Amino acid sequence: MLSIIATYFLALLVYVHGAGEISILQTPDSLVFSGQEQLDLSIVKNVLSAALGFTVPEGPRWSGMVVTDPFHFADAVVVVSVPGVRSLDSIQGRTYPLSTDESLQDTWRSLSWRLIDRFPTATNLTLNYLSLDQLTEAEELYGKLGSRDTPTVEYLKPSLPEDKAFIEQVNLMDAITAKLADKGVVNDGVPDAHWFTAPGLHSLIDTYGGQSKQVNEAKRLFSSSILLLSEVFNTAYNDKVLFAVISSDVVHTRRFKRDAEPKEPTLDNEGxxxxxxxxxxxxxxxxxxxxxxxxxxxxxxxxARMDPGRDSIIYRMTSNRMKKDN
Structure with a gap:
């Protein structure tokens, strides 16, 4: 009976909190990441906001990031989110375990709202959210993108729908990387936020299994593209960008009430x-x-250092009082 209760309780915990990880690939010199302390996904928006120099609300503190120069912060934050995946395994950078207690969309909404709230009248505020399966939207955000050659793969089959969709998402990321390397970004003094979502890897895991050869190859391919993208962003922002990769299996462990495509934040949104x-x-x-x-x-x-002297009013009053007492 006790074992059944324990199993049920463990299952309940897994249902409420998924697992994942966050990897930091690029940071400005003013930020230092250290340790291996786990953090909640709901705290990530505070970490990203603090990296931009924003005042964050009171709440649980995470010791993994230290600000060494309070006068120089990141000019941009770039996040690649991978829903439905616990870990990319081969990703480079400093990696921390993540408790996914909220959706990735909620994290983006909170971060974008803080930028809007901080710069309500800015006309040059860059808030780019892109799902990598949306080519048209990608060209609206980053301009006309060139075509990329299909990467060489061994286990993935471009003739299969799930495999083809994932490869196209990798190609789109590579096209954005090439575009940024050629044109750069407009660094105008107002912090920017770029958020990329890659849904294709989740579909491969559902199709082949998390430990399959196809998924392992896809993770290696995707990690290589992410690394190139991070280096280009770091160059574009003159080494003052915080680039993070967030993977979360919350799709497999919890269903959120708000799982629709995130809305573009406006001043009327609640934040x-x-x-x-x-x-x-x-x-x-x-x-x-x-x-x-x-x-x-x-x-x-x-x-304390005052010396009244014999001619001061304080001395005369005290002296007369002493004579009367005598």
């Missing part, structure tokens, strides 16, 4: 509450407090 005037108000109180403390300290030291 995380964050007062844009907070840094100004904080600095006013901070410097007022410092000035008040210095004045109080100077006054206290002056009183």
């Amino acid at each position: 995380d509450e964050e007062d844009p005037n907070y840094p100004v108000i904080f600095n006013i109180f901070l410097w007022f407090g410092i000035a008040y403390f210095m004045v109080l300290l100077a006054t206290s030291l002056g009183i």
Whole structure:
């Protein structure tokens, strides 16, 4: 009976929280990633926001990222999300285990809303969300893309629908990489966010199994394309980009109420509450407090070192009182 209860409880935990990982491929010099502490997917938006220099809401702290230079932050964050996949296995960079307690779409929505909330009047704000199975949308975001040769594969079969769809997504990512390497990006001082979603690997896992030769080959192929994309983005933003890869098997372990295509965030959308005037108000109180403390300290030291002398009113009053008492 106890074993049945334990099994049920474990299954319930797996249902509520999926597993995944986040890998950091590129970082600016002002950010240092270390350790192997697990983090929740719901905290990733705070990590990305902090990398851009934003004030994040109070909540659980993650010690994996340290800001070494508070005056220089990332100019952009780039994320490649892989839904339905626990791990890419062969991806490079520093990797952390992830507890997927929210959907990847929710993380993107929160991040994009914070950028809109921080720069409500900016006309040059770049918020690019792209599913790699959408060629038309990709060209709307990054311009006309050239065709790419089909990569050499051993186990994947381009004649099969699932295999073909995945290979086309890899080709689209490579085409974007080539476009960015040729044209670069507009680095205008306003932070940018690029979010790519790759649904094709999930379909391969459902078709062949997570440990199949086809899936292992697909992971290696996809990881190589991601690495090239990260290097191009890093060059385009002058080594001031945070590039992360997030894989989450939450699709297999939990069904979210909001699993539709994420909407483009607008000012009317509900987002995380964050007062844009907070840094100004904080600095006013901070410097007022410092000035008040210095004045109080100077006054206290002056009183402590004061020597009234025999001709001062304090001395005469004290002397007369002493004569009366005698």
